[in-house]
Amino acid sequence: MVNTTIKTTKSQEIFAAAQNLMPGGVNSPVRAFKSVGGQPIVFDHVKGAYIWDVDGNQYIDYVGTWGPAICGHAHPEVIAALHEALEKGTSFGAPCVLENVLAEMVIDAVPSIEMVRFVNSGTEACMAVLRLMRAFTGREKIIKFEGCYHGHADMFLVKAGSGVATLGLPDSPGVPKSVTSSTLTAPFNDLEAVKALFEENRDQIAGVILEPVVGNAGFIPPDTGFLEGLRELTQEHGALLVFDEVMTGFRIAYGGAQEKFGITPDLTTLGKVIGGGLPVGAYGGRQDIMSMVAPAGPMYQAGTLSGNPLAMTAGIKTLELLQKAGTYEYLEQMTKKLANGLLQIAQETGHPACSDSISAMFGLFFTAGPVHNYEDAKKSDLAKFARFHRGMLEHGIYLAPSQFEAGFTSFAHTEEDIDRTLEAAKDVMSQL
Numbered sequence: 001m002v003n004t005t006i007k008t009t010k011s012q013e014i015f016a017a018a019q020n021l022m023p024g025g026v027n028s029p030v031r032a033f034k035s036v037g038g039q040p041i042v043f044d045h046v047k048g049a050y051i052w053d054v055d056g057n058q059y060i061d062y063v064g065t066w067g068p069a070i071c072g073h074a075h076p077e078v079i080a081a082l083h084e085a086l087e088k089g090t091s092f093g094a095p096c097v098l099e100n101v102l103a104e105m106v107i108d109a110v111p112s113i114e115m116v117r118f119v120n121s122g123t124e125a126c127m128a129v130l131r132l133m134r135a136f137t138g139r140e141k142i143i144k145f146e147g148c149y150h151g152h153a154d155m156f157l158v159k160a161g162s163g164v165a166t167l168g169l170p171d172s173p174g175v176p177k178s179v180t181s182s183t184l185t186a187p188f189n190d191l192e193a194v195k196a197l198f199e200e201n202r203d204q205i206a207g208v209i210l211e212p213v214v215g216n217a218g219f220i221p222p223d224t225g226f227l228e229g230l231r232e233l234t235q236e237h238g239a240l241l242v243f244d245e246v247m248t249g250f251r252i253a254y255g256g257a258q259e260k261f262g263i264t265p266d267l268t269t270l271g272k273v274i275g276g277g278l279p280v281g282a283y284g285g286r287q288d289i290m291s292m293v294a295p296a297g298p299m300y301q302a303g304t305l306s307g308n309p310l311a312m313t314a315g316i317k318t319l320e321l322l323q324k325a326g327t328y329e330y331l332e333q334m335t336k337k338l339a340n341g342l343l344q345i346a347q348e349t350g351h352p353a354c355s356d357s358i359s360a361m362f363g364l365f366f367t368a369g370p371v372h373n374y375e376d377a378k379k380s381d382l383a384k385f386a387r388f389h390r391g392m393l394e395h396g397i398y399l400a401p402s403q404f405e406a407g408f409t410s411f412a413h414t415e416e417d418i419d420r421t422l423e424a425a426k427d428v429m430s431q432l
């Protein structure tokens with residue numbers, strides 16, 4: 001048994017004070033621990049695969065600041081590059097050469113991207129890509145999938161994943177019906193449902209947007225043929241295919257899920273990893289479509305901090321680090337060991353479960369599965385997941401505080417970290 005009861009007095013005090021300062025004490029809902037119970041841990045600092053809370057407890061981290069930390073937290077080369085960039089100032093609000101460098105790296109890496117626009121978050125990227133889909137096709141309706149999350153813009157808050165799924169919220173108040181009436185939904189991995197929507201809405205659908213590997217309803221990979229089918233259907237109906245690779249970009253493979261599965265969408269959104277831990281998003285794709293974006297074309301989208309030199313620097317250095325030979329092989333093998341280990345322990349301790357991973361992304365559901373979509377994911381025993389989460393925390397393992405979020409590893413995680421995690425899981429699951 002490893003490091004059991006932890007003292008979190010300072011975390012509790014700080015979070016209690018935060019309750020009166022920020023809604024729910026947080027600046028993003030999932031981190032409030034609502035669905036797993038207990039109080040969130042307040043962090044003090046991060047390094048490599050580890051985080052330390054304000055009470056001095058150390059945890060092995062599988063949240064990785066929700067995806068960006070694929071090189072491990074505060075990688076010395078990223079920090080050094082940032083120090084250097086900092087000396088030149090924090091924001092220009094004007095063109096800088098760093099934007100060209102990161103743009104070239106993204107264009108070289110991501111098969112669908114011929115031209116890119118940097119923004120400040122994944123939400124912003126998805127919001128803009130939707131406007132672009134509509135501007136380019138002259139159509140209004142879009143298809144998204146149940147449990148997929150594309151940020152918190154109005155038109156995507158329909159059967160959304162992430163915090164909406166975690167908190168079991170209805171489609172959000174404040175979102176006008178007129179806005180979401182053009183958002184059609186289908187179950188993930190259900191090509192027939194998509195086909196039916198195209199038939200019912202002939203010549204009205206601008207495009208289909210999806211997380212090619214779902215991370216916001218827990219971890220759900222695409223079934224064989226699903227992405228191919230979507231590519232064919234969208235082409236057949238003159239609609240655009242958009243991969244939201246905010247989570248999967250540079251994580252599932254250097255060129256994202258589109259490289260991994262060999263399916264090239266028309267447009268792609270990115271975020272997380274490309275900012276190396278600073279706030280960045282991006283959208284990009286075919287040159288003829290991207291040329292519609294202002295000032296090249298009429299579709300308006302702008303941002304004061306877009307292309308920010310610090311964010312570009314962290315992104316460039318992170319992608320450089322990811323280019324080192326063997327990185328993705330290591331991530332794949334180590335994360336597989338974790339996912340397989342968790343599944344084996346669940347089986348040995350008598351818990352129906354399913355677990356899977358691709359590269360540096362993984363998931364564990366407390367249901368026998370298989371999990372093909374959000375409805376399947378909801379069959380997971382959420383109360384058991386909450387107890388598992390708390391137990392793991394007490395053993396010094398920090399997992400996403402929601403059954404409906406994927407887990408993330410980094411190349412800073414060692415075999416020993418994985419072994420320690422599995423040892424903790426064995427202990428916790430045998431007592432669940």
Ligand code: HOZ
Pocket residue numbers: 028029030031066162163216405
């Ligand atoms: N929506 C993100 C997770 N899928 C961010 C959660 C957070 O930062 O709290």
